[in-house]
Amino acid sequence: MPDYKIGTSEEWQAARDELAKLEAEHAKLGQRVTEQRRQLPWVPVEKKYQFDTEDGKKTLAELFAGRSQLLAYNIMFGPDYEIGACPGCTSLGDGLDGGLVHLNHRDVTLICFSRAPIERLVAYKQRMGWQFPYVSTYETDFPFDFGLAMTEEQAQQIPEVKAMIDSPPGWLEEWSHQIGADLKDGLREGPGWIAFARENGTVYHTYTVMAPDPFVAPYHNFLLERTPKAQPDEPRTWRKDEYPD
Numbered sequence: 001m002p003d004y005k006i007g008t009s010e011e012w013q014a015a016r017d018e019l020a021k022l023e024a025e026h027a028k029l030g031q032r033v034t035e036q037r038r039q040l041p042w043v044p045v046e047k048k049y050q051f052d053t054e055d056g057k058k059t060l061a062e063l064f065a066g067r068s069q070l071l072a073y074n075i076m077f078g079p080d081y082e083i084g085a086c087p088g089c090t091s092l093g094d095g096l097d098g099g100l101v102h103l104n105h106r107d108v109t110l111i112c113f114s115r116a117p118i119e120r121l122v123a124y125k126q127r128m129g130w131q132f133p134y135v136s137t138y139e140t141d142f143p144f145d146f147g148l149a150m151t152e153e154q155a156q157q158i159p160e161v162k163a164m165i166d167s168p169p170g171w172l173e174e175w176s177h178q179i180g181a182d183l184k185d186g187l188r189e190g191p192g193w194i195a196f197a198r199e200n201g202t203v204y205h206t207y208t209v210m211a212p213d214p215f216v217a218p219y220h221n222f223l224l225e226r227t228p229k230a231q232p233d234e235p236r237t238w239r240k241d242e243y244p245d
Helices: 009-038 087-094 097-104 118-128 152-156 159-166 170-179 219-224
Strands: 050-053 056-059 069-074 108-114 134-136 192-199 202-210
Touching: 069 087, 087 118, 087 170, 097 108, 118 134, 152 159
Parallel strands: 069 108, 108 134
Antiparallel strands: 050 056, 050 134, 069 192, 192 202
């Protein structure tokens, strides 16, 4: 049986009007969430961090590149990933470059973090054709301090993670092969967004959101939500240069 129904233009319009009411409620709730998000307290970052970048060592403040806001996505690409970054995170990264100029002109610097060494990040960035700054947190406390990565001991203490490591579904085993790392290492990296502000010489942590929050998804996923056919439930993803067709 098809998972859609055939109707008249009048039936479509009546159903669309009902959906519009729900979408309006959703938009209003989204605005409330945005307002509450902006009311989160700013927490001063007191520890000194140094990161490896394509232009050498930089502090957290220097990553702002002269702007007052820093928005960063943490790509799952740990030092144990022998093949490359998480394909899902890679797909998200594919959609970022178009927004760089617009964010920069709104006082926001957009970057990505990963824990793999900078040489591997630069090579992967070139392979994917990315333009955004790609920063390595290799051998720093930064990803652990801000919940962007876990130690092996921490991962074992989370029942959901331990269950996936001990008895992974087929798609997760496939993902492990795609990144070239055992799940006990691969799942220690956390995909998520983190935001900072800089005022009067002080850097503040303002926001973090991690998967499975819907915001932590490639932009094309949001477009697919408006298409008529639902996508498969299993989250299989390929890098853009590795699709099986």
